[in-house]
Amino acid sequence: MKIDLANPAWQQTLPPARSLATDAPVAACAFNRDGTTVAFALGDGQVRLLPADIKTPPPEAAAPLHKGVVLSLVGDPTSDGFVSGGDDGRVLRIAADGTATELLAQKGKWIEHLVAHKTGAVAASAGKAMFLFRDGEVREFGPHPSTVAGLDFSKDGSRVACAHYGGITVWSLSKDVALPPRRFAWQGSHVALRWSTDGKFIATGTQENDIHVWRVAQATDMRMQGYPAKVKSLSWTADARFLYTSSQPVFTAWPFSGKGPEGKPPLQFGDEGAGLMTVVAAHPVEGFVAGGYDSGELQLGDIRTRRSVVLKMADGAAITCLAWSPDGFKLAVGNDRGDLLTVDLRR
Amino acid sequence: MATSQTSAQVPVTVLTGYLGAGKTTLLNRILSEQHGKKYAVIVNEFGELGVDNDLVVNADEEVFEMNNGCICCTVRGDLIRIIEGLMKRKDKFDGILVETTGLADPGPVAQTFFTDDDVKARTRLDAIVTVIDAKHFFGQLEQGSEAEQQVAFADVILLNKTDLVSAEELRKVEDRIRGINRYARIFHTQKSQVELDAILDKGAFDLGRILEFEPDFLHSGHDHHHEDEVRSLSITADRPVDPDRFQKWMGALLQIKGGDIFRSKGILAIDGAPRRYVYQGVHMMMDSAWGTPWKEGETRSSKLVFIGRNLDGDNLQRGFEECLK
Known part of the structure; x- marks a missing residue:
């Protein structure tokens, strides 16, 4: 990917983008498996499917698929469509043409978190339970000590970790060998979770504005403090050398290569003054990272050069979600005002 | 804050x-x-x-x-x-x-x-x-x-x-x-x-509406109760409050008794301050702000209200008096 942030073009002008205004806050966004379609989960029940190519005219809005808010959304690992979850308690598989089939209905529960794995599995949180969708089957795991507030697959897709009050629980998904779940305890409420891209670490954000990280094999743990707000967005780099965290004015990356981050400060770079970072998303291939702010500003950083450029100016609408296309050339962005932004980095 | x-x-x-x-x-x-x-x-x-x-x-x-x-x-x-x-x-x-x-x-x-x-x-x-x-x-x-x-x-x-x-x-x-x-x-x-x-x-x-909401707020006093009962009491003072001493006293009080104090609120006449200082708390949590200005010639009196268990009114009164100028 030939993006050189030192190039004056990046410093002086914004990259090409398509912005579509709606009137419902955006809760989540995602690209499909082959990167041809981008989807946005909205606060009025709609899942808007748009061509990833920003020059192709977007289709008219379709009828809402969920009753209420679409809270979660991922690309479907088994098709060119998506999987969505709502506060109506339903998980839907959405085909590329927009037609939906119901995978789960849990009346009274909210489907707040969805994750997908390239082996074809999808996991959803529904209250205190975790549901796994794989090979046409639905399996329930739990109950956990409290509502599941974050979940993620292991690198190979054989396990799922769930965050809750008092720590995290790691479930082995094998149907052949029934292993008991592993509980990693840490006091307090864990509100976000990401498993490292090399499978070795699990990171959570806590109610007390800390980061907690466990070494999965050794079951040892570490805590990083000093954030002014809850860290609800965590993102591991593709090479697992860094963990990016939101809730700082600049890009903040904890080093996990070598001996790990203990006793070291995080790497920080980027332009201050845009507010507090609400969402961070490491590039799927290279050393880039995207950060969205509560002011609406969007920055692209490069950890190799510690440079950053502005991709979108502040406009007062907090950025709520970011997603990279699988090839890392496009970036989907949603905010709390309802703007659906797709940025094309091939300028 | x-x-x-x-x-x-x-x-x-x-x-x-x-x-x-x-x-x-x-x-x-x-x-x-x-x-x-x-x-x-x-x-x-x-x-x-x-x-x-x-x-x-x-x-x-x-x-x-x-x-x-x-x-x-x-x-x-x-x-x-x-x-x-x-x-x-x-x-x-x-x-x-x-x-x-x-x-x-x-x-x-x-x-x-x-x-x-x-x-x-x-x-x-x-x-x-x-x-x-x-x-x-x-x-x-x-x-x-x-x-x-x-x-x-x-x-x-x-x-x-x-x-x-x-x-x-x-x-x-x-x-x-x-x-x-x-x-x-x-x-x-x-x-x-x-x-x-x-x-x-x-x-x-709403800190700005503390006075408006309390019908009995300007009526001071406390009666005798059994120690372990939940009750409410208020303390008043007409001398100005030393902010440092008050903060220290209130901080220590909530540290020790926060579990027993369900609600607390107050209006303080801080020494030399042109405005009322208002606060309100639940257990150990507290929010405070500067309120409306004192009017010309107005009696600058302070008032604290506590609702809780095991409240020792005399002790609270003495503690507060030591915060006064």
Whole structure:
């Protein structure tokens, strides 16, 4: 990917983008498996499917698929469509043409978190339970000590970790060998979770504005403090050398290569003054990272050069979600005002 | 730290009360009456409400201890999540009603609004409304500390089912309520019938409206009670307050007695300050701000109010006097 942030073009002008205004806050966004379609989960029940190519005219809005808010959304690992979850308690598989089939209905529960794995599995949180969708089957795991507030697959897709009050629980998904779940305890409420891209670490954000990280094999743990707000967005780099965290004015990356981050400060770079970072998303291939702010500003950083450029100016609408296309050339962005932004980095 | 109030903050009314006191009846009324307003309702028992409304959210009360070394600092984790989720809706609403279970301690709900920054940014705690079954109140006091706590935390009390008791019984119940919490407003009701503006949008936690809300606020004094009973008392002073000494004293007091102090509030005449200093707290959590300016020639008196258990009025009075110039 030939993006050189030192190039004056990046410093002086914004990259090409398509912005579509709606009137419902955006809760989540995602690209499909082959990167041809981008989807946005909205606060009025709609899942808007748009061509990833920003020059192709977007289709008219379709009828809402969920009753209420679409809270979660991922690309479907088994098709060119998506999987969505709502506060109506339903998980839907959405085909590329927009037609939906119901995978789960849990009346009274909210489907707040969805994750997908390239082996074809999808996991959803529904209250205190975790549901796994794989090979046409639905399996329930739990109950956990409290509502599941974050979940993620292991690198190979054989396990799922769930965050809750008092720590995290790691479930082995094998149907052949029934292993008991592993509980990693840490006091307090864990509100976000990401498993490292090399499978070795699990990171959570806590109610007390800390980061907690466990070494999965050794079951040892570490805590990083000093954030002014809850860290609800965590993102591991593709090479697992860094963990990016939101809730700082600049890009903040904890080093996990070598001996790990203990006793070291995080790497920080980027332009201050845009507010507090609400969402961070490491590039799927290279050393880039995207950060969205509560002011609406969007920055692209490069950890190799510690440079950053502005991709979108502040406009007062907090950025709520970011997603990279699988090839890392496009970036989907949603905010709390309802703007659906797709940025094309091939300028 | 000022809690500045903006119109963007959605008011939240907490509805407590023992099992069977009439909370669900009240909620059903609020949801079905034509008042032109839209409320999101967070309930514990789905299906109990007769009204079909997609803004009714089912919650399991998830009381979380904050991992910050403060024993009595508990919050409602479910509430934090649900408020965040409700704010993602396209359709906005005028307020949120939170119904607690009959045996709930109102502390964690209230503390959530002092503790969580996201909740504070989007909502403001408006008032705690407690529904009381006039017929069964004394029996419920015997069964544990919950009924007493629910009265202690209340800004507004609906003394309900008054048709099921005699005038004499009603007077006794009301006296007992006043003994616990003399600062709440009491409404006598049957079948939870009350004007909605008596319970909604009260601004009871609004620092700018502390004086406005307290009918007895300028009436000082404390009576003798059994030590372990929950009661309310106030302390006044006409000499100016030394801010450093007050902060030290109040900090130490809440550190030691925070678990026993359910609600506290106060207006202080700080030495040399042109404005009132107002604060309000739940257990160890506290918000404060500069209030309205003192008028020319106005008596600059300070007043503190405590509602709690094991309150030693003389000791509190002495402690406060040592903070005066």
